[in-house]
Amino acid sequence: MKKRDLVIVGGGPAGMAAALAARAAGVQDVLLLERDQYLGGILNQCIHPGFGLHHFKEELTGPEYAGRFAALVAEDRGIEVSLRSFVVKLTKDKELSYLRPGALEEIKAGSVILATGCRERTREMIPIPGSRPAGIYPAGLAQKMVNIEGWIPGRAAVIVGSGDIGLIMARRMALEGMAVKAVIEIQKTSRGLVRNVVQCLEDFNIPLYLRHRVSAIHGRDRVEKVRVVKVDDASVDVPGSAFEIACDTVLVSVGLIPENELLEMAGAEIDFRTNTPVAPGVNLTSIPGIFACGNASKVYDLVDWVTRDSELAGKMAAEYLERPEAADR
Amino acid sequence: MTADVIIIGAGVTGAAIARELSRYKLKILILEKEAEAAFGVSKSNSGIIHAGTQNPPSSLKGWLCVEGNRLIREEIAADLGLDFAQCGQLIAVFDLADLPELEIIKKEGEELGVRGLELVDRAWLDLNEPNISPGVKAALRVPSAGIISPYRFVYALVENAVKNGAELKTERKVTGIRPQKGGGFEVVAGGEVFRARFLVNAAGLYADEISAMAGAPTFKITPRKGEEYLLDKKREHLSNHILFPLPSATSKGVLVIKTADGNPMIGPTAHDVEDKADLSTTEEGLEEVLAGARRLIPSVSKSDIIAYFSGLRPVAGKDFIIRHEDSAPGLVNAAGIQSPGLTSAPAIAVMVAGILKEHGLGLEPKEEFRRLRPRPVHLFQVPPEETRRLIAKNPAYGDIVCRCELVSAQEIRDALKRGARTLDGVKFRTRAQSGRCHGGFCTTRVIKIMQEELGLPATAVSKRGRGSELIKDERK
Numbered sequence: 126m127k128k129r130d131l132v133i134v135g136g137g138p139a140g141m142a143a144a145l146a147a148r149a150a151g152v153q154d155v156l157l158l159e160r161d162q163y164l165g166g167i168l169n170q171c172i173h174p175g176f177g178l179h180h181f182k183e184e185l186t187g188p189e190y191a192g193r194f195a196a197l198v199a200e201d202r203g204i205e206v207s208l209r210s211f212v213v214k215l216t217k218d219k220e221l222s223y224l225r226p227g228a229l230e231e232i233k234a235g236s237v238i239l240a241t242g243c244r245e246r247t248r249e250m251i252p253i254p255g256s257r258p259a260g261i262y263p264a265g266l267a268q269k270m271v272n273i274e275g276w277i278p279g280r281a282a283v284i285v286g287s288g289d290i291g292l293i294m295a296r297r298m299a300l301e302g303m304a305v306k307a308v309i310e311i312q313k314t315s316r317g318l319v320r321n322v323v324q325c326l327e328d329f330n331i332p333l334y335l336r337h338r339v340s341a342i343h344g345r346d347r348v349e350k351v352r353v354v355k356v357d358d359a360s361v362d363v364p365g366s367a368f369e370i371a372c373d374t375v376l377v378s379v380g381l382i383p384e385n386e387l388l389e390m391a392g393a394e395i396d397f398r399t400n401t402p403v404a405p406g407v408n409l410t411s412i413p414g415i416f417a418c419g420n421a422s423k424v425y426d427l428v429d430w431v432t433r434d435s436e437l438a439g440k441m442a443a444e445y446l447e448r449p450e451a452a453d454r
Numbered sequence: 455m456t457a458d459v460i461i462i463g464a465g466v467t468g469a470a471i472a473r474e475l476s477r478y479k480l481k482i483l484i485l486e487k488e489a490e491a492a493f494g495v496s497k498s499n500s501g502i503i504h505a506g507t508q509n510p511p512s513s514l515k516g517w518l519c520v521e522g523n524r525l526i527r528e529e530i531a532a533d534l535g536l537d538f539a540q541c542g543q544l545i546a547v548f549d550l551a552d553l554p555e556l557e558i559i560k561k562e563g564e565e566l567g568v569r570g571l572e573l574v575d576r577a578w579l580d581l582n583e584p585n586i587s588p589g590v591k592a593a594l595r596v597p598s599a600g601i602i603s604p605y606r607f608v609y610a611l612v613e614n615a616v617k618n619g620a621e622l623k624t625e626r627k628v629t630g631i632r633p634q635k636g637g638g639f640e641v642v643a644g645g646e647v648f649r650a651r652f653l654v655n656a657a658g659l660y661a662d663e664i665s666a667m668a669g670a671p672t673f674k675i676t677p678r679k680g681e682e683y684l685l686d687k688k689r690e691h692l693s694n695h696i697l698f699p700l701p702s703a704t705s706k707g708v709l710v711i712k713t714a715d716g717n718p719m720i721g722p723t724a725h726d727v728e729d730k731a732d733l734s735t736t737e738e739g740l741e742e743v744l745a746g747a748r749r750l751i752p753s754v755s756k757s758d759i760i761a762y763f764s765g766l767r768p769v770a771g772k773d774f775i776i777r778h779e780d781s782a783p784g785l786v787n788a789a790g791i792q793s794p795g796l797t798s799a800p801a802i803a804v805m806v807a808g809i810l811k812e813h814g815l816g817l818e819p820k821e822e823f824r825r826l827r828p829r830p831v832h833l834f835q836v837p838p839e840e841t842r843r844l845i846a847k848n849p850a851y852g853d854i855v856c857r858c859e860l861v862s863a864q865e866i867r868d869a870l871k872r873g874a875r876t877l878d879g880v881k882f883r884t885r886a887q888s889g890r891c892h893g894g895f896c897t898t899r900v901i902k903i904m905q906e907e908l909g910l911p912a913t914a915v916s917k918r919g920r921g922s923e924l925i926k927d928e929r930k
Contacts, residue, residue: 228849249892250759
């Protein structure tokens with residue numbers, strides 16, 4: 126089994142910041158594993174501006190923000206990047222297996238940083254009843270379809286939930302000529318940033334229905350309509366308030382879930398309500414030497430804060446590698 | 455095009471009949487209205503391979519189920535490379551006063567030839583089903599019951615039938631059947647005309663319409679809806695057996711089912727509906743299923759649910775209808791195949807072949823019937839040494855597409871080579887998109903592999919066939 130000093134799982138903003146910070150703190154050998162074919166993670170599909178105001182003191186798009194870190198990573202000879210590399214196993218002793226085209230690799234790491242990000246909550250988790258036609262997408266998937274692949278998912282959309290990705294996608298689809306009929310939010314206020322409500326909905330005259338929920342999705346082969354009902358402050362349906370909206374697309378933007386299945390596999394403690402590590406402090410897990418940073422440790426609203434905390438994770442891993450016995454007791 | 459036998463419907467019944475008939479020197483054509491096999495009633499099946507209990511000893515269902523169970527356990531699962539898990543079944547009672555009911559089920563089962571039935575007490579349950587409700591006082595243990603993946607069962611049957619010379623034509627909805635003067639039928643489907651001397655009607659929910667079209671309006675199919683809810687794989691060990699409550703006068707009972715892929719499933723409901731296309735789930739259905747499942751396993755939680763769907767059982771009275779229709783000579787109906795239809799299918803197939811023979815179809819065995827089907831590769835099932843061997847043979851087995859269920863690019867290509875044409879077809883065969891993220895991460899990649907392999911524009915890739923395309927436009 127090959128030995129590596131620091132293995133970082135995930136080449137998005139968290140993983141790249143952690144890798145660079147670990148190098149700056151003196152780690153000689155960093156292996157950065159990324160499952161996709163490029164670094165940058167979800168930032169690559171976030172082509173809107175609004176990134177970097179804190180970290181770079183200027184406004185960048187997602188790909189620009191990711192690109193700055195990717196360039197630094199590429200220059201650093203102490204960081205080996207392995208793309209299309211998917212970790213299938215992690216033990217508490219920091220043994221890792223990963224698959225990549227052509228190989229199953231096994232590694233013993235001195236320290237591991239999990240920068241695996243989030244997945245989206247789905248329609249099934251709410252759950253919204255009704256039929257299961259084509260045209261229902263998690264908002265992030267729709268964003269990837271439009272911005273990375275150039276695929277327009279439909280003609281008329283309703284967005285469930287007012288998370289930031291949903292708001293950004295409302296504007297994005299409107300710009301592509303789709304009719305965005307409504308954003309439906311069960312809570313009293315939007316879940317997203319105020320600037321996104323203003324710039325993505327109000328500027329495009331897209332109605333936001335607060336204290337409403339989608340009670341059913343209809344359509345045989347493709348989405349045909351959704352049923353919407355008003356709820357009171359106790360989230361109970363208001364009788365007689367139901368109405369329907371015709372659409373062929375439903376985007377679901379109802380929150381993110383940190384991806385900590387590897388950490389769970391390693392036997393670390395997980396809080397299953399939030400799917401985050403149970404630990405005494407930022408970036409820590411219940412296993413000494415295994416760290417979690419970025420959206421895997423908690424859901425952030427700004428990538429700038431992901432960078433800040435993930436740089437700390439890189440430093441923490443460097444300190445652990447210096448004196449592992451201090452953490453292992 | 456002229457065949458000896460046209461089978462209408464590529465669900466489990468039609469597929470099993472096609473495979474059975476492909477043993478003989480016959481030209482067999484299967485017409486399916488959907489984009490792929492198994493996309494009708496079969497895809498929503500719970501996957502239980504029943505033992506044969508709880509059917510009247512005199513019924514067709516009873517003996518066909520017992521025989522189908524035996525065929526699947528002893529031959530078909532192994533021959534077709536299918537994972538059949540003989541986990542057994544428990545029929546639970548909540549009141550010891552109901553024990554005589556279990557005794558009757560046991561006695562009737564034994565009359566049908568079901569073996570190994572035994573009553574188990576609370577101490578046995580404590581030892582073998584630690585999560586079962588304290589309210590369960592005793593159970594009937596049915597060891598020959600098990601689970602299988604319903605759609606993979608159908609795909610395997612179809613693939614093997616095709617390997618032995620049968621032909622499958624999809625997106626061929628039958629719109630007309632014309633009995634011919636000298637015998638036989640002309641079948642109009644998807645704008646084409648097909649001819650055959652014999653017609654086997656395995657059209658599921660639409661079997662009544664097909665039979666009427668052929669000249670035998672002898673029964674009516676009523677859809678009975680069942681909602682099912684799949685739980686996270688993390689709850690795989692919720693139960694060790696398939697759990698049934700003893701049916702009561704008011705409720706048929708909600709089950710806790712193990713599935714072939716490890717996700718427990720709870721359901722189904724049973725409500726008659728009008729619309730043969732109504733596959734919606736409801737808030738009431740969810741509540742009913744949760745309450746029913748919690749009677750058996752109190753720790754089942756709404757937050758464990760990762761997917762849900764409903765299916766329609768094609769009900770035509772209490773028993774199956776498997777017969778030659780004398781008012782339409784040459785037509786054999788295999789209709790009203792509700793539960794335990796998946797289990798019974800191989801036995802129904804043998805029975806249908808017999809009926810066809812009685813009515814003049816020559817069954818001359820082929821010199822070589824290729825009964826084996828190679829097992830498809832699933833990385834999530836194989837040990838690291840095997841993964842290494844696969845990757846050495848083909849590097850694309852190391853290229854992971856679906857991260858939740860560990861599915862590689864090559865497995866997706868394999869599925870397409872075996873006949874998948876839609877996103878759901880890929881999902882059913884490989885599990886890609888069926889995990890926690892529901893395809894959030896892998897859908898675009900799966901679509902791109904489908905484009906490459908099938909030579910389709912992105913706008914032509916669909917979820918389950920025409921009308922369910924996923925992308926409206928491609929930006930230039």
